[in-house]
Amino acid sequence: MTKKHREAIQKQFTRTAEAFSKFAVRDTPEVLTEKVEFAKPQPTDLALDVACGPGAYALALAPRVKFARGIDITEEMIRRARAFQAEKQIANAAFDCGEAEALPYSDATFDLVTCQMSFHHMPKPELALGEMVRVTKPEGRIVLIDTLGPESDSKFELHNAIESTRDPSHSSALRLTTFLKMFDDCGLEILRQSLKRRQRSFNHWMLRAGLELHHKRYQETRKLLEDSIPGDKAGYSPQVQDDDIIIVHNEGMFLLGKAAKSEI
Amino acid sequence: MAVSQELLDILVCPVPECRVPVKLTADGKGLKCSKCHRVYPIQDDIPIMIVDQAKIEAES
DSSP states (O other): OOHHHHHHHHHHHHHTHHHHHHTOTTSOHHHHHHHHHHTOOOTTOEEEEETOTTSHHHHHHGGGSSEEEEEESOHHHHHHHHHHHHHHTOOSEEEEEEBTTBOOBOTTOEEEEEEESOGGGOSOHHHHHHHHHHHEEEEEEEEEEEEOOOSSHHHHHHHHHHHHHHOTTOOOOOOHHHHHHHHHHTTEEEEEEEEEEEEEEHHHHHHHTTOOTTSHHHHHHHHHHHHHTTTTTTSOOOEEETTEEEEEEEEEEEEEEEOOOOOO | OOOOHHHHHHBBOOSTTTOOBEEEOTTSSEEEETTTOEEEEEETTEEEEOGGGSEEOOOO
């Protein structure tokens, strides 16, 4: 990750840490539980959540594993995560500050390595996945969850333009086909996958980025989205509902294992 | 909350060419890589393991 992009992420998530934490109910308790179950956590697992943000997923995993760590590039997020941890009185979790593309952990350390809703912030997600593979034990599992960009070129470009207008630290919502190729390139096999359509309120989604009606970026994002409604040009399946717009993010959930190397 | 031994046991320098264990500096304010001599700062008990936020110090 370039210094400029890292600083963009740190700036965005430091500025919006409060809003992001407060509105990080991107995942309702039901969705969070679904994501925890998807990871098939084991009581013996040493788990790591990469790009953990305010720690919701790591803290949800903690009661089901031996120990859960979270790592994030933004210090303010680590402070939030630690505060949530204290609030929830969870003893078997810890949070560190570092980059997904250069994890500060020894090889083959963790039984379960997860990353959710973060690959779309990374200019080189393949580096992060390579790092996740490196720190996972040979028999360990990787869980990758992220929004999926549309497969069609025109929808893909407009979709990512809308995302970047809302959040300048957005890099690219990858296509399902890109994820599948990346898994293959990293020697991973899919043990389980689930594709979800997550419906959400546009206004709530904007609040999570710290944007309200009077903000310029709110207005620009809303205009782009409204213009995309005829023919669903950006792949959000948008539906106007009073002063809000209901949008859909396609989400891929993947449980991955290191593929057994074939004998020569 | 100081840097725990459990963390020190798994923490390495994130520079791909290093990836060797880091050690607590004498003043307890950083974690030093013995290979590249980068010192990663510890702020409010949070080790900042980001390569370009580390300072390279002379070999001690």
